[in-house]
Amino acid sequence: MMTIGLLGTGYLGLVHGVGLANFGMKIICTDIDHQKLDLLNEGTIPFYEPDLHNHMERAIQAGFITFSNNIKLMIESSKVIFITVGTPTTENGEADLSFVEEAAHMIAAYMNEDKVVVIKSTVPVGSTRLIEQTMIDHLATRGVKFRVEIVFNPEFLSEGTAVQDMLLPKRIVIGSHSLQAKKIMNIIYKKYKERRVPFIYTDFETAEMIKYASNAFLATKISFINEFALLAEKTGANIMDIAQAMGFDPRIGPQYLQPGAGYGGSCFPKDTAAIVSFANHYGEPLHTVKAAIEANERQKVQMVERIANALSPKGSLKGMIISILGLSFKPKTDDIRDAPSVHIIRELLAKGATIRAYCPGGMTKIKLLFKQLEYQIHYCEDEYECVLAADAVVILTEWPQFNTLNLNLIKTSMRGNLWFDLRNQFVNHQTIRKQFDYQPVGLK
Numbered sequence: 520m521m522t523i524g525l526l527g528t529g530y531l532g533l534v535h536g537v538g539l540a541n542f543g544m545k546i547i548c549t550d551i552d553h554q555k556l557d558l559l560n561e562g563t564i565p566f567y568e569p570d571l572h573n574h575m576e577r578a579i580q581a582g583f584i585t586f587s588n589n590i591k592l593m594i595e596s597s598k599v600i601f602i603t604v605g606t607p608t609t610e611n612g613e614a615d616l617s618f619v620e621e622a623a624h625m626i627a628a629y630m631n632e633d634k635v636v637v638i639k640s641t642v643p644v645g646s647t648r649l650i651e652q653t654m655i656d657h658l659a660t661r662g663v664k665f666r667v668e669i670v671f672n673p674e675f676l677s678e679g680t681a682v683q684d685m686l687l688p689k690r691i692v693i694g695s696h697s698l699q700a701k702k703i704m705n706i707i708y709k710k711y712k713e714r715r716v717p718f719i720y721t722d723f724e725t726a727e728m729i730k731y732a733s734n735a736f737l738a739t740k741i742s743f744i745n746e747f748a749l750l751a752e753k754t755g756a757n758i759m760d761i762a763q764a765m766g767f768d769p770r771i772g773p774q775y776l777q778p779g780a781g782y783g784g785s786c787f788p789k790d791t792a793a794i795v796s797f798a799n800h801y802g803e804p805l806h807t808v809k810a811a812i813e814a815n816e817r818q819k820v821q822m823v824e825r826i827a828n829a830l831s832p833k834g835s836l837k838g839m840i841i842s843i844l845g846l847s848f849k850p851k852t853d854d855i856r857d858a859p860s861v862h863i864i865r866e867l868l869a870k871g872a873t874i875r876a877y878c879p880g881g882m883t884k885i886k887l888l889f890k891q892l893e894y895q896i897h898y899c900e901d902e903y904e905c906v907l908a909a910d911a912v913v914i915l916t917e918w919p920q921f922n923t924l925n926l927n928l929i930k931t932s933m934r935g936n937l938w939f940d941l942r943n944q945f946v947n948h949q950t951i952r953k954q955f956d957y958q959p960v961g962l963k
């Protein structure tokens with residue numbers, strides 16, 4: 520049985536490792552974060568992802584997955600090593616490749632035979648080729664003749680549906696010039712072949728750009744509908760009907776046409792910034808992606824203005840209590856990286872408001888992020904504590920559990936009556952519309 524190693528057990532690495540283990544492969548997951556590995560060895564997942572726990576337990580019980588801080592041993596015993604480390608954004612918007620570079624150096628330092636190295640982290644066009652050269656140079660300085668066959672295999676999973684996305688992806692992209700590596704990838708991904716997932720075999724650069732083009736396109740789609748939502752409000756049109764009608768056209772499709780407070784998360788903001796910055800080096804302005812980023816920033820500002828103006832047209836929100844429901848960048852995840860909630864809470868606090876916050880998934884991570892502001896934000900146990908004496912409720916993430924709120928309890932607990940539904944979760948909810956001053960996005 521082929522042993523596969525993984526460097527990085529974050530949202531991507533752990534889901535991928537667990538998925539491959541359940542395909543019957545022997546997986547060794549490693550990380551430089553030993554706390555994370557300790558948790559995993561206790562059977563605890565350090566983040567929230569639906570269904571992942573069951574799949575992980577099954578893989579552990581079958582003996583197909585282990586978690587180890589011995590990176591050297593993992594490298595020595597694995598024929599194939601996936602790099603699934605983070606690629607955050609630097610201050611000037613570029614992708615920070617230092618974790619990927621460090622991972623590549625570790626592999627080159629400990630390689631004891633020919634290996635296939637699969638980069639799954641999102642990296643700018645040209646990076647895989649550079650990393651390949653870095654590894655070849657490193658092996659040369661060691662004076663060893665091992666071959667390293669590199670693949671760039673972008674990941675398209677979405678948090679919240681990551682397990683399903685891993686088990687049945689929409690496509691597999693394999694960027695490599697090595698026949699041997701392609702053969703091995705076909706063996707690892709045999710299950711996908713059986714499940715008739717389309718495969719695209721291409722070069723490094725194309726595979727790298729496929730990932731950025733896909734995320735930039737989806738981000739643009741969101742910004743597009745958000746801008747039309749703002750226009751619809753001014754003209755009396757209904758964005759929900761517009762999005763539905765557009766979505767029936769198969770050339771457009773219904774997904775990513777849900778208006779809101781702007782896109783967020785660990786991928787769209789960082790990947791759009793990175794591709795624009797990268798394209799600039801080539802003298803290509805990528806006008807559409809730049810516009811999508813600008814529209815996204817404006818959307819968040821508009822949402823803050825909307826709340827502030829409704830509560831206090833003169834500006835200051837001193838003495839106002841705003842209840843934020845939903846902090847994660849989308850439902851069914853605890854990820855708050857670049858979530859609209861982060862910007863909106865900061866701005867509302869700056870305007871003097873008191874914030875009460877509750878999220879079924881994002882509480883731990885938002886507390887950590889806002890450590891400095893712990894006296895200005897009241898973190899609540901549930902939705903009902905969150906709305907106590909509130910002047911306004913703001914829905915920022917459409918968690919399914921909000922669908923069954925006890926509205927009478929909320930009504931009597933609140934001081935005010937404003938209900939900002941920035942995800943249009945309740946546009947068809949007649950009681951909320953009747954009992955509250957209901958303010959959705961993009962329609963009356």
Ligand SMILES: NC(=O)c1ccc[n+]([C@@H]2O[C@H](COP(=O)([O-])OP(=O)(O)OC[C@H]3O[C@@H](n4cnc5c(N)ncnc54)[C@H](O)[C@@H]3O)[C@@H](O)[C@H]2O)c1
Pocket residue numbers: 526527528529530531532549550551552555603604605606618621622625639640641642674675676677678785786
């Ligand atoms: N999160 C997603 O939904 C998603 C989807 C598609 C692609 N991606 C891409 O996958 C990559 C990882 O994203 P993520 O969300 O999983 O990040 P993450 O921050 O959750 O996880 C990265 C992990 O890598 C570890 N790490 C860093 N350097 C290491 C090293 N040298 N050796 C071993 N481990 C190391 C970190 O400790 C961390 O646990 C990014 O490039 C991202 O753009 C993420």
